[in-house]
Amino acid sequence: MPYLPTPQAYLEQSALLLQAYPDSRITTKYSFPSQRPTALKKAQARQSQRQQQQQQQTQDASTTQSTTQTPVATLTLKTYNPYAGICLQYRTNKAAEVGRLITSLGKLAGGADVAALGLGAAAATAGAAPGGDVEMTDAPVATEEAAPAQAAGQQAQGKPDAGTKGGKSKKKGKGKR
């Protein structure tokens, strides 16, 4: 059950998983570190180790003590399909990523494919949601292509979907140039 290194990779893989298995579920866990005595001990040990390392590097360790008092929460995103047994995870503790991740989850929920997530570009693609024709002229074409592909049946869905995906991304590239 891998932790993916970047949010982009996580979202991309999740989009692929959702395409293959639309009934996958996505869980977002917002969690503070455990306060069980054993867990606390471990955390303290880790912290002291880190502090020692920092002390070796820079001699003023006074600044690090302020961070020890407030536990930093973590946000873990998990896409899981019980039938396939596939589980994708991404973990972060940066508040700056929350908004971006949640909106991306919305796009995933709307059935966006990898191209529609707009991971390559920093700009959010408004056309990612189904029926959202905000983007360019190529967006409605892609949705039209996707609709018959879905109607064709779930088993045959893989190939035509892959086709539309490739086509869409190519078109997008041209559009940007």
Added chain:
Amino acid sequence: MAPHLSNEEFFTSLTSLLSTTSQKTRGSVYLTQKPLLNTTSTTSDDPSPTKPAILIRATDGNTNAPNPKNPKNKIEKATKASKVKISTVVAVEELEGFYGRYAEVCKAGMTGLKKRDRKRGKGKGKGGSGKGKA
């Protein structure tokens, strides 16, 4: 299980759930989303030309309950009443608007995460002072 809340009620409950967890700096909040597939036979005949609505759940997984190992809490029986469990259903047409607000609520509520400004500022400050000293 309790019936689904409306989207508005869900947001207010989620806001309070996140803020209490953040204030306590303890426990977890689990947010789950999955398509609400119809279990009726219509879907198997015709593989859903319309996309299913999204079911969104939020719970604290009973992590805000008092520690059962603590002897004080054993006396008053461990009840599951403290567990928060809310859910809502979002139609496909409302997805974009819902997730816009959902992201806002999460951003505002998840205050226990590392803040960007402070971290960056510190890093720069350290780097700057280091350079200055050198």
